[in-house]
Structure formats: structure tokens, C-alpha cells
Amino acid sequence: MALPTAPITAPESLVPRRTSPRRKFGSWVHRRPRARLVGLLAAPITWMVIIYLGALFILLLNAFWAKDPFTGKVEPFSWTLDAFKTIASNPVYTTIALRTMGMAILVTVTDALLALPIAYYMARVASPAKRRLLVVAILIPLWAAYLVKVYSWRIILQGHGLVDWAVAPFGMHGPGLSDIMNTWIVLSYLWLPYMILPLFAGFERVPSSLIEASADLGGRSMTTFRRVMLPLVFPALVAGSIFTFSLTLGDYITPDLVSDTKFIGNVIYDNAANVNLPVAAAYSLIPIAIMVVYLLVARRLGAFENL
Amino acid sequence: MTVSQTSSSAAPDIRIERVSKRFHEVTAVDDLSLDIEHNEFFSMLGPSGCGKTTTLRMIAGFEEVTEGTIKLGDQDVTNTPPFKRDVNTVFQNYALFPHLNVYENVAFGLRRKKVADAEIKRKVGEFLALVELPGYERRKTSQLSGGQQQRVALARALINHPRVLLLDEPLGALDLKLRKQMQLELKRIQTEVGITFVYVTHDQEEAMTMSDRIAVMRAGRIEQLGSAEDLYERPATAFVAGFLGVSNLLEGRVTGAANGMLEIALDDGRSIRAAAANGYSAGDAVSAGVRPEKLKIAKLDDGDAATSADGATNVIEGRVTDASYVGVSTQYVVKLDDGSDVTVYAQNLDTSGVSEQYPVDQKVQLSWSPKHTFVIGGRVDRAALEEEVTEDA
Amino acid sequence: MTEPRYVRVLLRIATIGVLVFLFLPIVVLAIQAFNSSKLLTWPPPDFTLHWFSDAAGNPQIVQAFQNSIVAATVATILALILGTLAALAVQRYDFFGKQTISFIFVLPLALPGVITGIALRTSYVTFGIDLGMLTIIVGHATFCVVVIYNNVIARLRRVPRTAEEASADLGADSFTTFRRVTLPAVRTALLAGALLAFGLSFDEIIVTIFTAGPGTQTIPLWIYSAIQRPNELPVVNVVAVVVILLSVIPVYLAQRLSGDVAASAAL
Numbered sequence: 001m002a003l004p005t006a007p008i009t010a011p012e013s014l015v016p017r018r019t020s021p022r023r024k025f026g027s028w029v030h031r032r033p034r035a036r037l038v039g040l041l042a043a044p045i046t047w048m049v050i051i052y053l054g055a056l057f058i059l060l061l062n063a064f065w066a067k068d069p070f071t072g073k074v075e076p077f078s079w080t081l082d083a084f085k086t087i088a089s090n091p092v093y094t095t096i097a098l099r100t101m102g103m104a105i106l107v108t109v110t111d112a113l114l115a116l117p118i119a120y121y122m123a124r125v126a127s128p129a130k131r132r133l134l135v136v137a138i139l140i141p142l143w144a145a146y147l148v149k150v151y152s153w154r155i156i157l158q159g160h161g162l163v164d165w166a167v168a169p170f171g172m173h174g175p176g177l178s179d180i181m182n183t184w185i186v187l188s189y190l191w192l193p194y195m196i197l198p199l200f201a202g203f204e205r206v207p208s209s210l211i212e213a214s215a216d217l218g219g220r221s222m223t224t225f226r227r228v229m230l231p232l233v234f235p236a237l238v239a240g241s242i243f244t245f246s247l248t249l250g251d252y253i254t255p256d257l258v259s260d261t262k263f264i265g266n267v268i269y270d271n272a273a274n275v276n277l278p279v280a281a282a283y284s285l286i287p288i289a290i291m292v293v294y295l296l297v298a299r300r301l302g303a304f305e306n307l
Numbered sequence: 308m309t310v311s312q313t314s315s316s317a318a319p320d321i322r323i324e325r326v327s328k329r330f331h332e333v334t335a336v337d338d339l340s341l342d343i344e345h346n347e348f349f350s351m352l353g354p355s356g357c358g359k360t361t362t363l364r365m366i367a368g369f370e371e372v373t374e375g376t377i378k379l380g381d382q383d384v385t386n387t388p389p390f391k392r393d394v395n396t397v398f399q400n401y402a403l404f405p406h407l408n409v410y411e412n413v414a415f416g417l418r419r420k421k422v423a424d425a426e427i428k429r430k431v432g433e434f435l436a437l438v439e440l441p442g443y444e445r446r447k448t449s450q451l452s453g454g455q456q457q458r459v460a461l462a463r464a465l466i467n468h469p470r471v472l473l474l475d476e477p478l479g480a481l482d483l484k485l486r487k488q489m490q491l492e493l494k495r496i497q498t499e500v501g502i503t504f505v506y507v508t509h510d511q512e513e514a515m516t517m518s519d520r521i522a523v524m525r526a527g528r529i530e531q532l533g534s535a536e537d538l539y540e541r542p543a544t545a546f547v548a549g550f551l552g553v554s555n556l557l558e559g560r561v562t563g564a565a566n567g568m569l570e571i572a573l574d575d576g577r578s579i580r581a582a583a584a585n586g587y588s589a590g591d592a593v594s595a596g597v598r599p600e601k602l603k604i605a606k607l608d609d610g611d612a613a614t615s616a617d618g619a620t621n622v623i624e625g626r627v628t629d630a631s632y633v634g635v636s637t638q639y640v641v642k643l644d645d646g647s648d649v650t651v652y653a654q655n656l657d658t659s660g661v662s663e664q665y666p667v668d669q670k671v672q673l674s675w676s677p678k679h680t681f682v683i684g685g686r687v688d689r690a691a692l693e694e695e696v697t698e699d700a
Numbered sequence: 701m702t703e704p705r706y707v708r709v710l711l712r713i714a715t716i717g718v719l720v721f722l723f724l725p726i727v728v729l730a731i732q733a734f735n736s737s738k739l740l741t742w743p744p745p746d747f748t749l750h751w752f753s754d755a756a757g758n759p760q761i762v763q764a765f766q767n768s769i770v771a772a773t774v775a776t777i778l779a780l781i782l783g784t785l786a787a788l789a790v791q792r793y794d795f796f797g798k799q800t801i802s803f804i805f806v807l808p809l810a811l812p813g814v815i816t817g818i819a820l821r822t823s824y825v826t827f828g829i830d831l832g833m834l835t836i837i838v839g840h841a842t843f844c845v846v847v848i849y850n851n852v853i854a855r856l857r858r859v860p861r862t863a864e865e866a867s868a869d870l871g872a873d874s875f876t877t878f879r880r881v882t883l884p885a886v887r888t889a890l891l892a893g894a895l896l897a898f899g900l901s902f903d904e905i906i907v908t909i910f911t912a913g914p915g916t917q918t919i920p921l922w923i924y925s926a927i928q929r930p931n932e933l934p935v936v937n938v939v940a941v942v943v944i945l946l947s948v949i950p951v952y953l954a955q956r957l958s959g960d961v962a963a964s965a966a967l
Binding site: 367368369388389390391394395396398399400402403404405406407415416419420463464467 | 859860862863865866867868869870871872873876877880881884885887
């Protein structure tokens with residue numbers, strides 16, 4: 001160790017500086033972790049609880065309020081179950097709810113099947129440079145404006161569009177803009193990146209040593225994938241499915257633009273414009289209930305660590 | 308801030324008075340009292356969870372004290388935030404600021420004190436030279452090796468010339484060779500800058516190499532406090548005996564005292580003597596301890612019994628069950644008649660065929676001086692102790 | 701790599717297939733923006749730049765652009781403040797109800813957007829609040845908070861608490877430590893989060909429809925209404941291409957700024 005050129009002493013410049021009011025406040029705050037916590041949380045909690053949770057609560061209340069038959073306005077605190085009776089008495093509401101859930105499941109499974117190979121390729125086969133490129137390639141369609149993507153599918157699917165042109169040589173026609181299958185294709189398209197990214201992160205986290213251990217113990221590639229890889233990335237798959245499921249459940253723009261079919265979101269939207277706000281509110285409790293159950297199950301499956 | 312020259316008054320640099328720290332229902336530090344003198348290299352040694360790091364963090368001000376007071380010199384700092392305490396810390400993972408270069412890391416404390424730029428420049432250069440990193444000012448901390456980051460962390464703390472420097476297992480992440488080298492350098496720097504060092508470690512050799520005094524801690528309390536020699540030669544408890552090096556404990560009962568010597572009858576009937584052990588009287592159950600390197604080993608023929616040549620040396624006999632050659636010495640395990648094992652380190656003075664000298668199953672006699680015998684009160688639960696002492700090593 | 705060769709070839713083919721699927725609508729749209737045919741037939745009979753000048757000269761579009769930029773800017777600033785504060789509290793402190801709070805902060809993204817939209821609208825109607833820019837901004841800020849919160853919390857997890865302790869140890873009070881140590885450590889995460897939040901707000905329609913009054917239009921709202929008018933479709937194409945560029949560029953920058961955006965960008 002080299003000796004310093006000058007003897008090391010405490011120079012005069014190191015006398016303590018005067019205690020400023022801010023510094024005094026600083027040490028007051030330091031001794032009170034509760035005060036610091038309250039200072040940090042006050043604004044965000046106020047916002048989220050009053051505005052967001054408050055709005056959800058008002059929505060719940062509206063489901064139990066009556067609508068003035070003449071003005072169409074909701075009368076606060078006029079308690080009634082009319083909205084629920086309307087929904088229960090008309091089988092269309094049930095059909096639409098079941099149809100929406102079925103579509104949510106269909107889209108989730110489709111996206112899982114499409115996402116698994118590409119996520120695996122990105123995480124475990126591609127070189128680091130290629131991997132970065134692929135991540136960007138997934139992010140671009142993810143973040144390209146939602147409405148614009150739906151619109152683009154509309155002009156692809158419509159008469160004299162790309163699909164018509166592609167199948168014309170086989171003497172066929174495109175689906176036009178009324179087929180419910182359009183909804184399946186477009187929703188699967190829209191939410192696919194939400195499934196790829198968590199799965200990619202999940203595959204990336206699996207330690208290579210585990211895969212080698214499985215191979216070492218005689219597991220063939222397929223066995224290793226099924227017995228080691230899949231169970232380990234399953235929570236990531238569930239995490240991705242939260243998005244594909246929830247987003248499908250709530251979408252009303254896509255069904256409106258590419259098909260004639262009504263989903264839960266359309267019923268809420270159509271009723272919301274003061275036609276029948278209590279019905280819209282009551283009906284929106286269905287997707288909320290479904291998602292709460294879904295989130296609770298997902299949490300048990302360990303999906304939250306993969307969000 | 309008290310400049311070092313004036314702090315040679317009566318008050319110790321650190322006075323910990325009846326301090327306890329509880330995390331919910333877990334007691335990490337239990338009614339601890341301790342004085343650390345000016346200019347001392349003081350170590351707190353113990354297995355993980357013994358409360359040593361918590362004590363250090365309470366001195367630094369990162370943890371609040373549940374009960375008791377902490378004083379720096381004459382000043383009660385129990386409720387003083389860390390940024391107002393005249394102590395600085397070297398962290399286990401260095402905690403260098405990743406967004407600042409080496410110069411700004413080292414200058415951080417002086418900038419908070421609004422020291423003039425020219426003075427900062429001079430001092431940073433001086434302290435980087437002290438830690439042997441001259442010219443490293445513009446480097447990013449991420450470009451440095453572990454050892455270099457450690458030196459920057461040291462310079463960053465020392466440049467403020469604190470009353471006390473706290474070091475929390477600072478060498479834990481370094482490899483063995485670098486660790487040994489840094490131990491010597493730390494001791495040298497401490498002597499040069501004349502600052503009290505409080506050093507936390509679980510490595511007994513590290514503590515013994517550098518420290519003036521060591522507090523061996525266990526379950527939130529100080530088990531024994533003293534110099535490295537005190538602790539090694541005269542451990543007060545079986546835990547200390549086991550934590551600092553290897554020790555052999557032979558159980559018996561005090562039969563009397565004569566000429567400053569304690570007479571102890573071992574369980575197998577043999578009588579031995581121990582020097583300078585006070586506070587025991589006839590009938591007390593005790594363990595007599597001896598370090599492996601203090602034992603002399605000699606061949607015994609099968610028919611012979613161990614005998615003390617001068618009547619003053621302690622002797623026992625047994626059979627070799629294991630012999631391993633480790634370079635400077637050969638380590639033997641000898642099983643006594645009562646079934647207990649004794650470890651012996653025999654220096655390899657004779658260069659020919661050392662390992663065959665005392666083959667397995669050879670009957671041997673072990674002898675040692677009464678002045679190398681230490682006495683621990685009570686009987687020892689060896690299995691429990693073994694587990695506690697080795698969990699961390 | 702333990703995969704047999706044929707598996708890797710199959711994986712590569714599947715990857716290319718998915719990429720083609722993902723980029724097809726974007727490419728089609730980019731080409732359609734230059735389609736000279738008002739009916740947007742495929743393949744385009746001819747190409748033109750005519751629709752770009754039409755779009756730029758449309759006062760409705762210009763106004764909607766302005767609204768979108770104002771809404772996204774204000775919502776992002778609000779979200780930066782609220783999200784950062786919440787992330788600091790949740791990541792650096794232990795307190796009762798912490799799990800609940802972190803749950804509340806992911807809820808706006810986990811529940812379908814239509815729920816957030818109808819809930820906010822119902823509340824506005826119940827309390828007689830006029831719908832307009834302000835109500836749009838409140839809605840956007842609510843889900844933008846989540847993006848900032850996630851980004852900052854992910855970064856804070858990787859910044860060891862000892863850096864802040866070291867700062868206090870070296871004489872910095874709580875405010876100085878925040879300004880000199882914590883803030884620089886999360887700076888890129890904040891910037892990345894802000895870009896993502898801006899992009900999210902700029903594109904948003906599902907919530908916005910519910911919270912916008914009849915007089916206020918953002919770009920997505922204008923596109924949604926213009927789609928119904930066949931005459932305007934060529935201009936919609938042009939606006940759509942510009943919107944894609946405007947929303948993808950911030951995300952690309954955010955990705956460059958911080959590696960951990962990949963996962964949180966999905967949110």
C-alpha cells in the first residue's frame with residue numbers, strides 16, 4: 001500500500017456544516033418511517049381508491065338503481081332489481097355472455113399454440129442479437145395503435161380486399177365483414193404479443209442446467225420439453241392468458257368492425273349511452289366476476305410473479 | 308464532529324449500553340453492552356444470525372434501537388439519523404453508486420459537506436493513492452474488479468475521516484488469496500489513518516489476523532470479549548473454544564487445587580492438571596480443553612500404559628483411528644478408551660515417512676503441559692455445539 | 701442446445717409464420733395509404749401521395765391530433781408522479797395492506813377496458829360531471845399510472861437498498877439521497893415508462909369512448925367515426941400510418957433505454 005504524500009488528518013474544511021431547516025426536516029422525517037410512507041402513498045392511494053375503486057363502486061350501485069322511464073336518466077338511491085330482471089328474462093343476454101366466454105377461451109388457446117414455438121425459439125435457440133431483434137419485432141405490432149390494427153384487418157377481410165384476391169384463383173370468396181370467425185382471427189392477432197412476451201420471459205428463466213440434467217438422466221428432447229420445460233413455464237402461460245382472456249372478454253370495437261356478432265362489451269356499450277345505464281352496469285358485473293375468479297385461480301398457479 | 312486529536316479523553320469512541328433489537332418477536336440483539344476504545348481495531352465475530360451485523364447497523368443508524376443507548380464519544384446518537392452520525396460504513400456488497408464514476412463515488416461525502424472543489428480533488432487523489440488506485444478517477448465502477456470496488460468503497464468512507472469506520476464483512480466476496488492480502492492492507496491503513504475500525508466477520512482467522520480485540524457473539528449476546536490470544540488460549544465457553552479453531556474437550560470433575568494448579572479427574576479415572584483456572588472448587592463438573600497442536604504424540608507398545616515422564620505433564624492414551632498428511636503437519640484422530648475422539652496436529656519435523664509413523668490402530672500416548680489446559684465449566688452437548696459452530700464456516 | 705436439428709427447423713418455420721401474421725396488417729396498411737383507389741381494392745390499381753396532403757389539410761384531424769397530444773402529455777405527467785411515489789412506497793417499505801395496494805395497482809390492466817370505461821362514465825353521469833378533455837385525461841392517467849408503477853418497481857428491485865444506506869451514511873439527508881442516488885438509478889425506467897404511457901394514452905379508444913363528450917375528439921375517436929364513412933377511408937389510411945409511426949417510435953426508444961421494458965411493455 002502506497003503511503004499518502006501528506007499525513008492524513010481531518011482538515012478544517014470538514015467541520016460540520018450548519019444545520020439547515022431542510023436538514024432538520026430531513027432528520028425529523030428519517031425518524032418517522034410512518035410519516036415517510038404516508039407522504040409517499042397519500043396521492044397515489046387517493047387517486048386509485050377514490051377515482052378508480054370509487055368508480056367501480058358507483059358502477060355497482062347503478063346496477064341497483066332505477067331508470068326514469070321518461071327521461072331515461074338514472075335516479076340515484078331508487079333501489080330496484082329491474083336491471084337484473086331485464087337481463088335474466090331475456091335469453092339473448094345469456095347467449096351473448098356464453099358466446100363471449102367461448103370466444104375468450106378459443107382466442108386464449110389459439111394464442112398459446114401460436115406463441116409457444118416462437119417464444120421457445122426466441123428464448124432458447126436464437127442468438128442474443130437475433131433475440132433482441134425478435135423482441136422488437138414482437139413489440140412493434142403490440143404497440144402499433146389498436147384501432148389501426150383492427151381497421152387494417154377490416155380492409156384485408158372486406159369484399160375486394162386481400163383475402164378475396166388471394167382465394168379468387170380457387171373460385172372462392174372472402175368472408176366479408178359479417179362472419180364471427182373474423183372476430184376469432186382478429187382477436188387472436190391482437191392479443192398474440194401479450195402471450196408471446198411472458199412465455200418468452202418464462203422460457204428464458206428456465207436454467208439450462210435443468211435441461212441438461214434432464215437430458216443427462218435420459219430424457220429425450222420431447223420428454224424434456226413436456227416433463228421439465230412445460231411445467232416450469234406454465235405460470236408464464238397463465239400470466240399471458242390473463243391478458244388474452246381479459247382483453248377478449250371486454251372488447252367491443254373488434255366485433256363491431258369486423259363482424260355482425262354482439263359480445264358482452266357491445267351490450268355494455270350500447271346500453272351505456274343513456275339507453276339503459278343500470279342494465280349496462282348490471283351486465284358489466286359478469287366480466288368483473290369472471291375476471292376476479294380468473295385472477296384468483298391465476299394467483300394460485302403462480303402467474304403473478306410472471307406478469 | 309470531534310477531530311481525532313481531541314477525542315483522547317476518557318470517553319470511549321463507541322459506548323453501547325444495554326442495547327436490544329427485536330424484529331417482531333425475534334430478538335436479534337439481547338441486552339448488549341460494549342465499549343470500543345479510540346483507535347482500536349475491534350471485531351465482532353460469530354455465526355450468521357448472532358446479531359453482529361444488526362449491532363453494526365445500529366451503530367451506523369440504519370436500524371433503530373429497541374432499547375438502550377448508543378454513544379459516539381460524549382454524544383448520544385441513539386436517535387440520530389445516519390447522515391448526522393460521524394461514522395462511515397464499508398458495505399458487504401460495496402454499495403457503490405452505479406451511476407457515478409470512481410471520482411464522484413469517493414467525493415460523495417465531501418460534496419454533502421460542501422467542501423471546495425479544489426480540496427475535493429486533492430483529497431480524492433490522496434485517498435485513491437492510499438488504497439492503491441491512483442489515476443482511477445474517471446473509471447466507471449462497473450469496470451472494476453471486486454477487489455478494486457472494495458478499495459473504492461474504503462476510500463469513499465475514509466475520506467470523510469469519521470470517528471469510527473464500520474466494516475460489514477467487506478472481504479466476504481473476494482477469493483481467498485485476495486482476502487489474505489486485503490486483511491494485511493486493512494490493518495496497515497487503520498494504523499496509518501488512526502481511525503477506530505469496527506469489523507464484522509464470521510471468519511475467525513480474519514478476525515484474529517487484524518483485531519486488537521474480538522467480541523465473539525452468539526444469539527444476540529457477547530459470549531466472550533478479549534484479544535485473539537485470550538480467546539484462543541483461554542476460551543471461556545465451549546462455543547468460543549469450538550468457534551475459534553479446533554479444540555479437544557475432556558470431561559471430568561475437579562478434585563482439588565494445589566500450587567495454582569487445578570486437579571481434574573477425567574471420566575476414565577486418569578487425573579490431569581490445569582494452570583491458572585480460577586473460580587472452580589472440588590466437585591465441580593468441568594471440561595478440560597486442549598488445542599490439537601499442543602499435544603505431543605508418542606508410540607506405546609500394546610502392553611504399556613501411558614506415563615508422565617516428569618510427573619508434571621498431563622498424559623492420556625488411545626489408538627489412532629485416522630491419519631492425514633496436510634503438508635505443515637499430520638493430523639491424527641485418536642480414540643480414547645472411553646470412546647471420545649481427540650484431534651492431534653503433529654508438526655512434520657521428520658521428513659521421512661511421516662505418515663507411517665503412527666499408523667491406524669497404533670496405540671499412542673498423548674501428553675501436554677498443564678499451562679496449555681483451559682477449563683470450561685459444566686458439561687457440553689457436543690452434537691448441538693458442533694452444528695452451531697460449523698453451520699457458517 | 702439440446703434440440704434435434706429438425707425441431708429447430710420447424711421452430712424457425714413457425715417463428716417466420718407468426719412474424720408474417722403479425723406484420724401482415726401493418727404492411728397492408730402502409731401500402732393502402734398510397735392506394736389511388738377510393739375503394740381500397742387489392743391489389744391497388746395505382747399509387748398516389750394525394751391522401752397525405754388531404755389529411756394534413758383536414759382541420760378535424762389537426763384538432764384531434766392536438767387533443768390526443770395534450771391528453772397523453774398531461775396523463776403521462778400525472779402518472780409519473782403517482783406511479784413513482786407508489787412504487788417507492790411498495791418496494792422500499794413493509795406495511796400492512798401492501799399486497800392489497802399492489803393488487804389495486806394492476807387491476808386497471810387486469811380488468812377489461814370496457815369496465816374501466818363504463819365505471820368512469822357512470823360516475824361522471826351520477827355526479828353530473830361534464831364530459832370533455834378533463835374526463836378523458838383522468839381515465840388515461842388511471843391506466844398510465846400502472847405502466848409507470850410497473851416500470852419503476854421492476855427497476856427498484858434491481859437497485860440494492862444499500863446504495864441508499866451508503867448515501868445516508870455519507871451524510872446525505874433523505875431528500876439529497878432521493879435526488880442524488882434513487883432518482884438517477886430509476887431515471888431510465890422513468891423515461892421508458894413515460895414513453896410507454898404516452899403511447900398507450902395516444903392510442904386508447906376503449907375507455908376513451910366512454911369518457912369523451914360529443915364535442916371532444918382524439919385521433920382514435922376520429923378514426924373510429926371516419927371508418928363508418930367510406931369517402932374518408934383513404935384519409936383514414938394516412939392517419940393510421942402516421943399513428944403507427946407515432947406509437948411505435950416511443951416504444952422503440954423505451955426499449956433501447958431499458959432492457960426490462962420487454963416484459964412490462966406487455967402491460
